[in-house]
Amino acid sequence: MADEPINGPASYFPSIEKKYGRPIAEWQELVRKHLPAKHMELVAMLKKDHGMGHGHANALVAHTLAAHKG
Structure with a gap:
């Protein structure tokens, strides 16, 4: 299962981190x-x-x- 592609909003996370220079955890906290x-x-x-x-x-x-929302 670890080889399955990431779908949905999380599929953007690598490019967000690369382009804006902050880890996703920081953006989520913001x-x-x-x-x-x-x-x-x-x-x-x-x-x-x-x-x-x-x-x-x-x-x-x-x-x-x-x-x-959990």
Whole structure:
């Protein structure tokens, strides 16, 4: 199972770390600090304040919120 490709929002994580120079855990903590903001508010914050592209920001927020809801 370890050889299966990563699907969904997490498939963006390697490129997010490479492009923006911070580990995913730091980005997720940043998103959690802004809760209870709505999904698109969090996406807009990442884009405006950190220069993140829409797809990367959306994937990061979606994955973080899904994990947060448990």
